[in-house]
Amino acid sequence: MAKPHSQYICQQCGYSQVGWAGKCPNCGSWGSLVETVISPSLSLRKNKNGKSISQSTSKPISLSSISSKKTARITTSISELDRVLGGGLVAGQVVLIAGEPGIGKSTLLLQLSDMLAASYKPSTRAQAEGLPATVLYVCGEESASQIAVRAQRLGIRNKSIQLLEETDVDSVTETIDTFKGQSLQGIVVDSIQTMTTPDLSGMAGSVGQVRECTFRLTNLAKKINVPLFIVGHVTKEGTVAGPAVLAHIVDTVLWFEGDKSLTLRILRAVKNRFGPTDEVGIFEMEDKGLICLSDPEKVFITHLRKEVAGKVVSCIQEGTRPILVEIQSLIVPTKLAFPRRIAQGIDSKRFELLLAVLTRRCGLPLYEYDVFVNVTGGISVREPSCDLAVCLSVASSFLDKPLRSDSVVVGEVGLLGEIREVVGEEKRIKESKRLGFKNPITHKEVKYVSEAIKRYIK
Numbered sequence: 001m002a003k004p005h006s007q008y009i010c011q012q013c014g015y016s017q018v019g020w021a022g023k024c025p026n027c028g029s030w031g032s033l034v035e036t037v038i039s040p041s042l043s044l045r046k047n048k049n050g051k052s053i054s055q056s057t058s059k060p061i062s063l064s065s066i067s068s069k070k071t072a073r074i075t076t077s078i079s080e081l082d083r084v085l086g087g088g089l090v091a092g093q094v095v096l097i098a099g100e101p102g103i104g105k106s107t108l109l110l111q112l113s114d115m116l117a118a119s120y121k122p123s124t125r126a127q128a129e130g131l132p133a134t135v136l137y138v139c140g141e142e143s144a145s146q147i148a149v150r151a152q153r154l155g156i157r158n159k160s161i162q163l164l165e166e167t168d169v170d171s172v173t174e175t176i177d178t179f180k181g182q183s184l185q186g187i188v189v190d191s192i193q194t195m196t197t198p199d200l201s202g203m204a205g206s207v208g209q210v211r212e213c214t215f216r217l218t219n220l221a222k223k224i225n226v227p228l229f230i231v232g233h234v235t236k237e238g239t240v241a242g243p244a245v246l247a248h249i250v251d252t253v254l255w256f257e258g259d260k261s262l263t264l265r266i267l268r269a270v271k272n273r274f275g276p277t278d279e280v281g282i283f284e285m286e287d288k289g290l291i292c293l294s295d296p297e298k299v300f301i302t303h304l305r306k307e308v309a310g311k312v313v314s315c316i317q318e319g320t321r322p323i324l325v326e327i328q329s330l331i332v333p334t335k336l337a338f339p340r341r342i343a344q345g346i347d348s349k350r351f352e353l354l355l356a357v358l359t360r361r362c363g364l365p366l367y368e369y370d371v372f373v374n375v376t377g378g379i380s381v382r383e384p385s386c387d388l389a390v391c392l393s394v395a396s397s398f399l400d401k402p403l404r405s406d407s408v409v410v411g412e413v414g415l416l417g418e419i420r421e422v423v424g425e426e427k428r429i430k431e432s433k434r435l436g437f438k439n440p441i442t443h444k445e446v447k448y449v450s451e452a453i454k455r456y457i458k
Helices: 079-085 105-118 124-129 144-154 169-181 207-224 245-249 348-361 384-399 425-434 449-456
Strands: 005-010 033-038 044-046 052-054 094-099 133-139 161-165 183-190 228-232 252-257 264-272 280-286 289-292 311-318 321-333 341-344 369-375 407-409 439-441
Touching: 033 207, 079 264, 079 280, 094 105, 094 207, 094 245, 105 133, 105 144, 105 161, 105 183, 105 228, 105 289, 133 144, 133 169, 144 161, 169 183, 169 207, 183 207, 207 228, 207 245, 311 384, 311 425, 321 384, 321 425, 341 348, 348 384, 348 449, 369 384, 384 407, 384 449, 407 425, 425 439
Parallel strands: 094 228, 094 252, 133 161, 133 183, 183 228, 311 407, 341 369, 407 439
Antiparallel strands: 005 033, 044 052, 252 264, 264 280, 280 289, 311 321, 321 369
């Protein structure tokens, strides 16, 4: 059998050549040549045009003949991670976790490894043969001693977690094959940008290496039905480093975000073949690792119910979960030719639009003042449900008159100053009332922002 070899293939036109060149000789595209492994086929035949094509044994299957069965889930014992994954892991699922350096990816995966090994329930055969549960943690960036220091800080002393210092993907796959006699619960590769294969001459992190290593690890995980977690680097633009096909190869792409100067961490599903992509997991980073926040209102809402001008409570919806947030505004006179408009936690362009509505539709002379607005707790609002809350917060700060402490404000504001209904409004109001905010201000109570300012800011 002939050994696989590598060629440089143009990603634009498909032209292949043996040597690398910065410019494709066929289409003239710069930087489009990517090193790719070429595996010769054993059975080739000719088509009508005389080209060689591989013989295929696959046959079409009727859609109605395929039986649909419920996918079995493997709980990770981390409630927020299970929520994002859609109820837990699926056997053979490949998950890519990306995020900025130091955000907590390795910490989360080390805690996950501990939970997978601890929650393992062996089968009758495994109990008879005394096969222990094992989670393989491939250390590509850090040494085993560095992982051990982190595990000691997190209080993890699980003997079933096996550490492997290796960056050769072929050696990793051979090591995984040696665990056939044991019950392998999961595989963690930290990170895919450090993995290489000798079949390609490119350096670690190159497009060809990342794509080929991910492809081999994914095929192995599907073959042995073991969940695989892959850590991915991010670029300065905030995207996953490597080829775009990386996100297409894996089953799930998770994005870990948050301000490293704060304790809040948010896990989002960008892609998920086995569940929804609108759920988020909320964690709090502490000395002993990531703690799941089942009631995030404790982080986002001030504990004191004191009535202060500029403070307004609103309710956003992350996935299916309503979360109460606090919006604070501050207005001070300015002597600058162009007053400052600074927004933290909301889109700055959306903020300027709302200020224009307050100036034109409500008669507030904000052009003579610096306006600052902040969403407390470090969370970012990505939906227009807080438009009315921002407007009332700015008006309250400008007039120096507070709202009632039990008020919750939900609504979208249009350019005409009208208040519009938002998605899941009833669910948001119900959750707010459960937490003690019994005075809702929505489109049902008032129709225009000017009317809301006159009625509720006294």
